[in-house]
Amino acid sequence: MxxxxxxxxxxxxxxxxxxxxxxxxxxxxxxxxxxxxxxxxxxxxxxxxxxxxxxxxxxxxxxxxxxxxxxxxxxxxxFEGPALQPADPCHRARVNQIISIADGYVYSTLVWGIYVERVSKPLRGEPSDETRLAASLSKAPVILKALADLMGDGPWLGGTALTLANLHVAPMMDYFAKSPEGLPMLDRHANLRGWWSRMRERASMRQTEPGE
Ligand SMILES: N[C@@H](CCC(=O)N[C@@H](CS)C(=O)NCC(=O)O)C(=O)O
Incomplete structure (x- = not known):
């Protein structure tokens, strides 16, 4: 191959x-x-x-x-290697549900609506869209609660082993966590906060840091 x-x-x-x-x-x-x-x-x-x-x-x-x-x-x-999708239909559906949430809500709100408006545009000297930022900040708690509820006791999104759901959400969460509101909002959900602490320490996350 x-x-x-x-x-x-x-x-x-x-x-x-x-x-x-x-x-x-x-x-x-x-x-x-x-x-x-x-x-x-x-x-x-x-x-x-x-x-x-x-x-x-x-x-x-x-x-x-x-x-x-x-x-x-x-x-x-x-490819060989650890399975990143559960075999059980319910758990597999949960993984796919979380990936869909990432695509449908997390990306537009936490990355573009908050990180880009709050951090990225000011760094580039561009004006932020305050209306979009405010709307995204008010939507973010719904998204974080949905992820926290679906995660339950974890330790990973979509199951007891690492799944694709984690790999889709984590890069988006990384940008969100770099905005001033990110970690304080995550702190409201102990399970999600714990997940983020574990996830960000994985070798895969460290090796794929943007700009590394
Ligand atoms: N539906 C696409 C989305 C990919 C996507 O939006 N990628 C962004 C970068 S993170 C992009 O290429 N944006 C360019 C643009 O919006 O013009 C996928 O799942 O691959």
Whole structure:
């Protein structure tokens, strides 16, 4: 089998989810840089891999794939290493539910609505959209409570062993935790706070820090 080739950038939460899955499975890979936020946009040939111009995309043994959820599930199923999806239908559904929550609510609210508006734009000297920030700050508690409720006693999101749910949520939580409101909001949920402390210490998280 050839090494998989991952197209993307280390700042992307979605690319990081794939990198986490590869790391946790013990799979070596090549990362081909694609900067979707470059002034000129992604290189036009990349659009043949990902017609929507988003990252990541994966190629493995000639098989081309995009959409992060499809990629991480493929990695889990195509390679040896610890299973990142439970076999039991209820637990597997829970993992998929949490991944869907990450895509549908966590990314837009905690990453774009809070981290980008509160931290990233001021760092770049751009004005924040205060209306969007305020709306996101009021939505965040609902998201965190939903994750905390689904997690229960843990120790991981979606089960007693590490699952893909953790690998999808963690990169988003990492940006959220870098905003001033992040950790104080997480502190309201002891189980989720404990999860974040464990998750951020994993070798996979440390090795995939943006900018490392
Ligand atoms: N549905 C896509 C979403 C990927 C995505 O939104 N990636 C971001 C980077 S984290 C991106 O490429 N953004 C570029 C843009 O919005 O133009 C997936 O699951 O792979």
């Amino acid at each position: 050839q090494k998989p080739i991952l197209f993307g950038a280390d700042y992307s939460v979605y690319v990081r989810a794939v990198r986490l899955a590869l790391f946790e499975k013990g799979v070596d890979y090549d990362l081909v840089p694609i900067d979707v936020f470059a002034e000129t946009g992604p290189p036009p040939p990349y659009l043949t891999r990902q017609p929507f111009g988003r990252i990541p995309a994966l190629e493995h043994d000639g098989f081309q794939l995009y959409e992060t959820g499809a990629i991480t599930r493929y990695i889990d199923e195509a």
